[in-house]
Amino acid sequence: MIIFVLMNKILFTLCLTFGYFISISQPKNERVERPKLVVGIVVDQMRPDYLYRFANRFGKNGFLRMMQDGNVCENTFINYLPSFTAPGHACVYTGSVPSLHGIASNDWTERASNTHNYCVADKMANNVGGTTKAGKMSPKNLWANTITDELRLATNFRAKVIAVSVKDRGAILPGGHSSNGSYWMDDSNGVFMTSDFYMKKLPNWVSQFNQQNKADFYMKKDWNTLYPIETYIESTKDDNSYESKLRNESNTAFPHKTSTWPLNDIKKVPYGNDMVCDFAKEALINEHLGQDDETDFLAVSFSSTDYVGHYYGPNSIELEDTYLRLDKNIASLFELLDREVGQGNYTIFLTADHAAAHNPQFLIDQKIPAGFLFASTIKTVLDAKLENQFGEKNILSSVYDNYLWLNDSIIKAHNLDKSEIKKVIIDELKFRDEIQYVVDLQYAQLAPIPEKIKQKIINGFVEKRSGDLILILKPGWIDAYSKTGTTHGAWNPYDTHIPLVWYGWGIKPGATIKEVYMTDIAATLATLLHIQMPNACIGTTIQEVLK
Structure with missing residues (x-):
């Protein structure tokens, strides 16, 4: 009996010891602390002063929610030239500058062959959806990888990356080389498309979205102001010589009869942003972004702000109305994110690819050199x-x-x-x-x-x-193609001072006054996500915005 009891004790001790070694030899399957979803928002041609100039017109759930509950980097600058769309999107997502990532401008001349090249052109690519010409695009001209590529690498490609824009370059460059889908609008018919660099056929949800003919729906509404026109006190008078007349209009005043314009003009009015917002929300739902243990990334570029700025200028009622409408777009994105991903489970940053100058004639008329x-x-x-x-x-x-x-x-x-x-x-x-x-x-x-x-x-x-x-x-001087509207591309603060607002998971609310740079965005995201910086990144982490 004594021997039996003793043997049981020995066996019990051995079992405990064996179990202990088994337990310490098994790695704990703890998830790296990351948000469920990162949403990158680039507002094409947005000046940082718009956040304040139109603040008393914004609703509480759009720009103001980000500014009041997030962290505003008040002095964010582009640290290269030229300040254009393609190098801007490339810089935000690579954390690098043209001399390293290779996107010299929106287009350029290849020195070796003396041939013209568009920033995302790829003769070997073919359209998937849309038309042939609009589909010959890919990120092959981008020499560096992106923060979205690094997220894919860090998760053994389990993380999902989706990029959306009216402009091809506004979707292709943020999506990087390994995105699950980079979608842009075909100018000719107002539908979203991609190229066979990414996939062989459109997902069903994209085809179904295109079948709704939303571009036609929006353009038939015409463009009038969202609120009574007399309340637009942050802008110059409606009909003036600083603005462009589109589609044989007799003057520049509201309303703009978009119902008589071709569908590809949707990008020139706020309805282009509506389309992008609608599509981004469909992507979030149908791609199940932020719904599992891996961090996903949704890159959204709102480009109609750029077209409106180019045609009408930064002091126009058209531009003010565009930002009031964009504020509602962003609020609707927040509403969907709160419902689908959960408040506190996602991180958003909002910035611009460049800003814009005042119309020189407007400045001259105010006795300002230009x-x-x-x-x-x-x-x-x-x-x-x-x-x-x-x-x-x-x-x-x-x-x-x-x-x-x-x-x-x-x-x-x-x-x-x-x-x-x-x-x-x-x-x-x-x-x-x-x-x-x-x-x-x-x-x-x-x-x-x-x-x-x-x-x-x-x-x-x-x-x-x-x-x-x-x-x-x-x-005050600009490299102009017209005396109406505006443009960008110079070193000056009006072109290179951009907004940068952080919100959500891992972000410390407040304001950051020190000078930071566009190249710091990807570096900060890498720190937030505990992943490697992109391979040509020269930025540094903005420590002040992180908890």
């Missing part, structure tokens, strides 16, 4: 000068986006001195009223210009894709 530079005028002057000096035509290939491109094939064929050609151009332009500096990009580091501007030029220079010289215009 003006228009027309690239065609500069090219005509230089063509004559260079032909007279060097005896050859077409030495200057093109002038656009404040860049000058020399024709390398002509220069080589006639054994011309490229350095001497640049010197002649600089001497011809440097005393013109519109121009403050002309910088040889090969030697930008030696240029006698303010350090901040110099660093932006260097960060934006892509040896294989950038022009030979860059024009730095006087403050």
